[in-house]
Amino acid sequence: MIGHEFLHSPGxxxxxxxxxxxxxxxxxxxxxxRLKEIARTCFADLRDVFRTSGxxxxxxxxxxxxxxxxxxxxxxxxxxxLVPEVGHFSNSWADHARALGLTVEVIEGDWRHAxxxxxxxxxxxxxxxxxxxxxLAVQVDTGTAIANDIPAIRAAIDAAGHPAFLVAxxxxxxxxxxxxxxAWGVDVAIAASQKALMCPPGLAILAANDRAVEMSAxxxxxxxxxxxxxxxxxxxxxxxxxxxxxxxxxxxRAALDLIREQGLPAIQxxxxxxxxxxxxxVEVWGEAGAFSFNAPIREQRAVTVxxxxxxxxxxxxxRTHTRxxxxxxVAGGLGALGGQAFRIGHLGDIxxxxxxxxxxxxxxxxxxxxxxxxxxxxxxxxxxxAAERASPDGLPA
Ligand SMILES: Cc1ncc(COP(=O)(O)O)c(C=O)c1O
Numbered sequence: 001m002i003g004h005e006f007l008h009s010p011g012x013x014x015x016x017x018x019x020x021x022x023x024x025x026x027x028x029x030x031x032x033x034r035l036k037e038i039a040r041t042c043f044a045d046l047r048d049v050f051r052t053s054g055x056x057x058x059x060x061x062x063x064x065x066x067x068x069x070x071x072x073x074x075x076x077x078x079x080x081x082l083v084p085e086v087g088h089f090s091n092s093w094a095d096h097a098r099a100l101g102l103t104v105e106v107i108e109g110d111w112r113h114a115x116x117x118x119x120x121x122x123x124x125x126x127x128x129x130x131x132x133x134x135x136l137a138v139q140v141d142t143g144t145a146i147a148n149d150i151p152a153i154r155a156a157i158d159a160a161g162h163p164a165f166l167v168a169x170x171x172x173x174x175x176x177x178x179x180x181x182x183a184w185g186v187d188v189a190i191a192a193s194q195k196a197l198m199c200p201p202g203l204a205i206l207a208a209n210d211r212a213v214e215m216s217a218x219x220x221x222x223x224x225x226x227x228x229x230x231x232x233x234x235x236x237x238x239x240x241x242x243x244x245x246x247x248x249x250x251x252x253r254a255a256l257d258l259i260r261e262q263g264l265p266a267i268q269x270x271x272x273x274x275x276x277x278x279x280x281x282v283e284v285w286g287e288a289g290a291f292s293f294n295a296p297i298r299e300q301r302a303v304t305v306x307x308x309x310x311x312x313x314x315x316x317x318x319r320t321h322t323r324x325x326x327x328x329x330v331a332g333g334l335g336a337l338g339g340q341a342f343r344i345g346h347l348g349d350i351x352x353x354x355x356x357x358x359x360x361x362x363x364x365x366x367x368x369x370x371x372x373x374x375x376x377x378x379x380x381x382x383x384x385x386a387a388e389r390a391s392p393d394g395l396p397a
Contacts, residue, residue, distance in 0.1 A: 005327040008358045010142045010172055010305035010345030012194040012201050015251075019198055022254035023247040030237055030244075038253050039236040039244060045256040049174060049197075049264070050189055050207040052181035057231050059204040060245040063171045063192035066204030067096050070167050070188045071134075072226040073208070073216035077101025079133045082164065084120060084153075085109035088143025088334035093136055093169060105132065111336055114300040115148045117156040124160035134165040134187075139179065142172040143334040145307035145343060146295050154185040165212060171195060175259055176271045176304045176347045187212045193248065196271075196304065198255045198348045202248045268303075273388040274346050274355050275303035277381035281359050282308055285366075287374030294341055304347035307337065314371065315342045321365045328361040352385050 007014055028035040046056045059065055075081065075097075083094040084107040094104045107119050115137060124132065135157060140147050150168050157164055165187040170179050174189070176196035181189050186209075193203035208216075208228065216228045230238050237244070259267065279301060285291045285308075294307035310318065316332055319342050323329045333341035344362075346355055359378050366373045 001327045003327070005329070006354065006358055006361070007329050008345050008355075009329055009331040010145075010195070010343060010347060011192070013196070013198065013345060013348035014350065014354070015200060016198055016255070016258060016349045018258060019251045019254045023200075023251040025247065025250055027246045035244065035246065036236050038249055039239060040234075042249060042252050042256060043239070045260065046205060047207070049256070049259060050170075050181045050191075051179060051183065052189075052207050052209070054181065054207055054209040055213055055228070055232065057206040057208065057228060058240065058249075059206075059226070060202060060240065060248070061204040062194075062201055063169075063190070063204060064092075064096060066171065066190040066192055066206055067093050067169070068100065068223075069204060069206055069226040070190050070208075071097055071100055071102065072223050073219070073228050074165055074167070074188065074212060075100070075102055075133055076219055076221070078103065080105060080131045082107065082120070082123060082132045082135045084115040084135070084137060084148075085111075086115055086138055086144060086146050086148060087111045087141035088337070089141045089169065089171075090136075090138050091335065093138070097136065111144045112146075112294060112296060114146050114295075114297075115153060117149065117152040120153055121156035121160045124157060124162040124164060127162065130163060132162065132164045134167050136167050136169070138169040138171075139173040139177070140170075140302040140304055142302075142305050142343075143307070143337065144294055145302045145305045146300050147173070147177065147302040150179070150186060151184045158185075165215070172302070172304050172347070175264065175267060177268055177302075181207055182209070193252060196267075196347045197252070198258065199248065199251045202245060203252060270351070271303040271347060273385060274350060274352065275301070275306070276388060277352075277355060277384045278306045278344055278346055278359065280380040280384045281377035282306060284375075284377040284380045285363075285373040288372035290372050294337065305331075305343055305345050307333070307341050307343045309337075309341045310371075313339060314369070315339055318342060318362070318365055318369060318371065321369055322361055325368075326361045326365065328358055330358070330362070352389075356381060356385075 193199035194201035
């Protein structure tokens with residue numbers, strides 16, 4: 001294909017050239033001071049991104065590894081965890097917990113609405129024996145493109161007077177939307193490198209507070225690779241339980257520099273602005289009846305990904321056509337939304353021209369495939385962006 005290909009999946013995401021260039025380097029010796037400095041500064045900067053003074057852990061792993069790291073340090077087989085269902089990723093996390101021998105209680109959801117904190121509170125109040133060890137909540141379920149109110153879930157746990165740990169999956173949200181680990185009372189947060197952190201897949205990144213680390217230290221046994229204990233010291237080799245994934249850390253260092261230069265408020269304003277443009281476009285496309293938001297409530301729509309339901313079972317046809325003939329990849333529906341929806345990722349290293357290119361390519365595909373859609377969707381996105389960029393807190397970044 002001539003020209004650039006555009007990746008608009010909600011992860012992996014586009015990688016900035018500066019990150020790619022930083023990774024194009026020979027490995028360093030274990031004891032090289034430059035390597036130690038990269039590790040030290042990355043761990044420190046990650047604390048700032050999670051907004052915590054707690055402990056950060058980095059694993060050579062993907063997001064599933066991050067789930068396993070968190071669960072292995074808080075729970076042993078037979079423990080009970082509570083999973084409010086939001087979509088494919090809340091449910092996969094629940095499956096992962098079951099596979100580790102945990103008992104999972106699920107608060108059923110309809111995949112179209114955010115976690116109801118009152119349901120969480122009710123469930124915890126009913127747990128008179130205090131069997132539930134942790135509540136596992138996704139901040140953004142990438143499968144359904146729904147964002148959850150993490151502080152409200154903390155408030156629900158507190159209102160129930162329950163000691164459960166709050167574990168937040170911030171894999172599809174960290175850096176792109178507000179997350180205040182300490183201020184919100186999150187005990188463990190899980191992220192992954194390939195989303196708004198703008199790196200390749202391969203790093204699972206966790207933050208844990210003292211209470212969580214103390215629980216880990218009290219567990220009778222650990223799966224050694226995930227164990228926080230040996231990773232707590234300053235020795236960079238032990239922080240990775242072996243050889244550091246060096247090139248990924250070089251990339252992470254460059255990505256954290258970009259995040260620091262732009263600043264979290266500006267990054268988050270950009271994500272809101274771009275998500276707003278996507279949402280305006282989908283509203284217009286939906287006027288002809290073929291498209292609708294998976295999340296009907298505007299405030300529950302994620303700023304990192306939008307899931308669009310498509311009537312007539314043609315979601316995958318649109319996706320394939322857009323990828324194969326225009327070089328623009330959007331993601332498909334997952335789980336119950338398989339074949340019913342497509343998802344536009346708009347997180348990480350993304351700007352206005354990139355999202356307008358994606359939306360325009362989709363509109364071109366609708367025309368070529370004869371899919372009915374309201375006209376002027378891209379124009380609506382442009383107008384939204386113009387208004388947002390002109391507003392005093394537009395903070396172009
Ligand atoms: C919210 C969320 N949790 C977990 C995962 C799993 O991450 P990975 O595919 O890196 O294992 C993903 C992946 O897209 C995700 O979006």
